[in-house]
Amino acid sequence: MSSIWKEKIKSPTELAVIIQNKKSQGKKVAQCHGVFDLLHRGHLHQFEQVKSKADILVVTLTADQFVLKGPGRPVFNQNIRADMLAALELVDFVTIVESVNAIGIIKLLKPNYYVKGQSYQEAYKDITGKIGPEVEAIGAVGGEIIFTNEMPIRSTPLINSYIDPYPEDVLLYLDLFKKKYSFASLLDMVNQFKNLKILLIGETIIDQYDYVEAMDISSKGGIMATRHLSSESFVGGILACANHMATFCSTVDVISAIGTRNSYEGFISRSLAENVKPWFLNKEGTDTLVKRRQVENNYFTKQSETYYGDESCLKEEEEKKLLARLNSVMNCYDLIFIVDYGHGLLTPRIVYFISTPSHNPKLAVNAQVNSANRGFHLITRYPLADFVSLTQFEARIAFSDKKSSPQDLAEKLLKKLGASAVALTLGRKGSVLSDRSSFCSTPGFSKQVVDTVGAGDAFFSLAALSYVSGFSIEFTGFVGNLAGALSTTYIGNKSSVTKSMFLNFAQTILS
Secondary structure (H helix, E strand, O other): OHHHHHHHOOOHHHHHHHHHHHHHOOOEEEEEEEEEOOOOOHHHHOOOOOOHOOOEEEEEEEEEOOOOOOOOOOOOOOHHHHHHHHHHOOOOOOEEOOOOHHHHHHHHHOOOOEEEEEEHHOHHOOOOOOOOHHHHHHHHOOOEEEOOOOOOOHHHHHHHHOOOOOOHHHHHHHHHHHHHHOOHHHHHHHHHHHHHHEEEEEEEEEEEEEEEEEEEOOOOOOOOOEEEEEEEEEEEEEHHHHHHHOOOOOOEEEEEEEEEEEOOHHHHHHHHHOEEEEEEEEEEEEOOEEEEEEOOOOOOOOEEEEEEOOOOOHHHHHHHHHHHHHHHHHHHHHHEEEEOOOOOOOOOHHHHHHHHOOOOOOOEEEEOOOOOOOOOOOOOHOOOOEEEEEHHHHHHHHHOOOOOOOOHHHHHHHHHOOEEEEEOOHHHOOEEEEEOOEEEEEEEOOOOOOOOOOOOHHHHHHHHHHHHHHHHHHOOOOHHHHHHHOOOOOOOOOOOOOHHHHHHHHHHHOO
């Protein structure tokens, strides 16, 4: 038999009708909104204050997929969270909201009051950027904002310490890190990225995921047959890196190439962040590179990958055009950011030109090893890069070295390339960074990995911003690992690491 409090949980449209009826009866309706991952006395204190002013208390709850507090959050799914809230006598109605903010649900419900805690009273301290638009929304429907003075208890530190803690080594690392960097100091440092002018150079790749289900062994050929279910595509390659940087920096420019056949130009334009400004070299008679991955739908296991497109090097005239573009713009930036996927865009002449010491910007480079170039594409083609970021595997291939420790590999790279700093990513184990005077190791922060495709690019994108800002390799490793962990929580490059996501996660693990 269902509990009576279950009847308090309504759909947003059902609740809108109920509230309209309550208001027509002269009732005052208040709305509280949030995640409510762990109920505590502070929430009850807030609800008590609300019920002293309003007749009806409605709690609107952020749905699981829109909770941006980082990997592993929320700990309790939306149905459990809704049940816990509905079971409280103080709460009259609960609804689950499919949105990252409360703007839409405020406009739908039209409450008399919208309630937030005292920590939101100073809007400039709101890292989510939500409170301003939400205040506008409640004003637009004739309501008013109320800030309560609840007990100073927060769910996040309780969850971190008692319910969903990281392993002991990660907790020890975070304790030491927090002694050097508070969230306030991290926020100030990350805000400094805004003034950076970044030029990204690398191949444009379209990532397509084909979701399939297994059928049986084919009677013709003895291979596993699959049934196609659906497909979705995302911009990858250097464009994915640009999207990661877009909400952190005001100037994010890209130099890349696309084909004149099947260019995907319209799709690319729709997929890029507003402040990403691309300049494309048109490779005559070629297709824009597409990487199609076949993914088993039930367990999300990748079965195969197929490349479509031309990977030949630039023709002489194309190379001249690209060199002319680089020559005219390179010194306008703080950082030249290169991910060389080895698909023919970055020719030896272009690499030599970019690596010339006379250029003013810092140079950050990754030379990716993939199935199309393994053994033929090494980071050693980039002498004099300032900041180098590789996977441990890519570094081992560069030196034909299976046994050295990550620290020794990083030091070898520093000496070989003349770099100022080197980062090696280690998958779940995090990363190591080394410069000419120090070494640091940063653990991984992932908890629930959906897909690792693009995690290295996310790490490099944010770590490079920290490096060029002059911050320590310890801080740079932390920033990169946060971005990499966030990237593993969604499929491929379906989303990007935004500043809001990043700061929410940082605040979560530093609480």
